[in-house]
Amino acid sequence: MDFERLETVMRTLALEAGDVIMEIYNSDDFDVRAKSDDSPVTAADEAADALISAGLRAAFPDVLLVTEEQADSHSEQADAFLIVDPLDGTKEFIHRRGDFTVNIAYVKDGTPVRGVVYAPAKGRMFFTRAGGETVEEQGPFQKDTVGALTPISVSKPDNDALFIVASKSHRDQATEDYINKYSVRDSKSAGSSLKFCLVATGEADLYPRVGRTMEWDTAAGHAVLKGAGGDVVRFDDHTPLTYGKPIYENPFFIAYAPGVELKKA
Incomplete structure (x- = not known):
């Protein structure tokens, strides 16, 4: 896998999907339907999925793509694959609470090694760089220009608090x-x-x-x-x-x- 290209493609597709999602989110009304497992799905899920899937398949045609909205992909297996939730937190989206994300990841030998999480309504974008370290990008976001990046790291927890x-x-x-x-x-x-x-x-x-x-x-x-x-x-x-x-x-x-x-x- 070309991780430099993967970083660019995942980030760009997440931003483009976020734009599609927010257009529907900010509309006066949108339809909500139930899938076969009774979980909700909206036009935003489907539009974002179509956009991300087309982009990933064009960029990485030889890599298995697994995505929530395409049931046929759920029976396929590979040692390395791309996996997508085009709109994670559909219930948050439906209730207009803003806590929803675009999720794109690359898994190798059972471990997610690269990924992007974009919360368009929150204006927060997190992704792994080509070298594997995670950054948060500061908005406003532009597809062709990466903004200021802040390396992030976990806390040093106090088990008493x-x-x-x-x-x-x-x-x-x-x-x-x-x-x-x-x-x-x-x-x-x-x-x-x-x-x-x-x-x-x-x-x-x-x-x-x-x-x-x-x-x-x-x-x-x-x-x-x-x-x-x-x-x-x-x-x-x-x-x-x-x-x-x-x-x-x-x-x-x-x-x-x-x-x-x-x-x-």
């Missing part, structure tokens, strides 16, 4: 029970893959997810976090969260800054 982030739409009792195992200074809720990014920037120390997710939900955020010095492990045994699993479904997991003393379930 942790900052925890959890899902805004899926914060249930099981999540609360697990969070209560820690000494928590503060906690916040956030939508979509922004939770990984908050750990990556040091704005949070820990993000536990006790609920169903798919690899396209997590791969880009996982790559961003790894490039900032963090990690993601399985909830049950704290072994690394890997990718390329059957139907691309994740187990429960924990994203964290090294130094957090992880508790057992």
